[in-house]
Amino acid sequence: MNKLPTPNVNDFGAFTSLSNNPKLASFPQLQSLVGTVQASYAQYMAVNGDPALVLNPPISAAEAKLLKAHYKDPPGDLAHIKEIRDSAEHLVCPMCGSMHCGTLDHYLPKNGYPVFSVFSKNLVPACKCNSKRKETLLGANPGERVLHPYFDYCLGERLVSARFEDLGEVPRVSLVQIAPNTHSHHAAIDFHVQTIVQRSAICKYIADRWSSLYRKPSLVVRAFEKNVQTQVAVRSLLEKELASLDDLHKSKNNWNSVFVSGLLDPTVLAWLAVRLSMPGRIPDSPLV
Ligand SMILES: [Zn+2]
Structure with a gap:
């Protein structure tokens, strides 16, 4: 988006x-x-x-x-x-x-x-x-419609994030719409995500990124080639990575940013921090 x-x-x-x-x-x-x-x-x-x-x-x-x-x-x-x-x-x-x-x-x-x-x-x-989407444009409820890339400025805001559950080698991956309920385009954003984004290969792509992160963390976040000692440091490195991806792809909703944005969830952060700081860990080894 x-x-x-x-x-x-x-x-x-x-x-x-x-x-x-x-x-x-x-x-x-x-x-x-x-x-x-x-x-x-x-x-x-x-x-x-x-x-x-x-x-x-x-x-x-x-x-x-x-x-x-x-x-x-x-x-x-x-x-x-x-x-x-x-x-x-x-x-x-x-x-x-x-x-x-x-x-x-x-x-x-x-x-x-x-x-x-x-x-x-x-x-x-x-x-x-x-x-x-074939010819779908409008939903059944007021405000529900496909967003227009030339006119809907909200497409420049961060609208979706990955969600990871059952953390481990193969977590469950889904998408969450993160625009607040009070957003003036909430119904349209929700409809667009359901009608277009959810039907794409985004969750498979994100699952693949997770698999790479799990196997060799530096493949996804270069700074993870070294062990990271605190959760605060993990968060800071991920925030830098996210800002860099947004900038590189000139979009806050490109699939790589959606992936990293999901890693900033507090539960995922804590899970990552435990593994990246484990005593005796070989740097850049799998996140077992
Ligand atoms: Zn597309």
């Missing part, structure tokens, strides 16, 4: 240019759509892309087909599509926090909302987590 800067694209100009391009098979059919598209883009921006509020004007099946074809194979007028895709491929997934994106998706799905098929503010880099 991550907040992304809103694409700096002149979408009105891009669509006008597209509709006036005589070299395209869609010419001149899209010209009658310019007013509708521009009004829809403006309304989308005015409500921050909230699917409960965005108006979705009907367009003909033929127009929808033309727009989807332009998304799939963008002409020069829509150069932003390739630019957004290429610029974010290697970054943390803004939807689930995995360590790569790999694809460009529509926040409001192009089948249900064809008018936004080529709108830069509706095009979100993501990993395959976004396709697993």
Whole structure:
């Protein structure tokens, strides 16, 4: 999960240019759509892309087909599509926090909302987590919706943490949503975590990280290559590691930060401190 800067694209100009391009098979059919598209883009921006509020004007099946074809194979007028895709491929997934994106998706799905098929503010880099939600956008209760990486600033806050139970070589791993109940976006955050993050491979990833930590602690936290004598020192090293991971990945909800954030739980800290300070322990040996 991550907040992304809103694409700096002149979408009105891009669509006008597209509709006036005589070299395209869609010419001149899209010209009658310019007013509708521009009004829809403006309304989308005015409500921050909230699917409960965005108006979705009907367009003909033929127009929808033309727009989807332009998304799939963008002409020069829509150069932003390739630019957004290429610029974010290697970054943390803004939807689930995995360590790569790999694809460009529509926040409001192009089948249900064809008018936004080529709108830069509706095009979100993501990993395959976004396709697993299919076309789900809203929950049954007020405020429940999928968060929008370009408009929901709360994605820049720490929202989820790993939870470890039955500590040992193979603990039980789950996720906890850590935004307070009073958070203005609590229902949306909760829905987003359940609908997108929980369905990703995050718990398997975190279990693998734990396995590495258990076997050879320095693989996960470099400072654990030496024995650590107190719980206060363990906490301090983990806090430094967490700050460094947040900074490196430019996200507080990337999967590595979610993992380390879970190690700062008092019960886990105490468990780690006992093992890292055990008298006679060979440095960087398994945490038995
Ligand atoms: Zn993802």
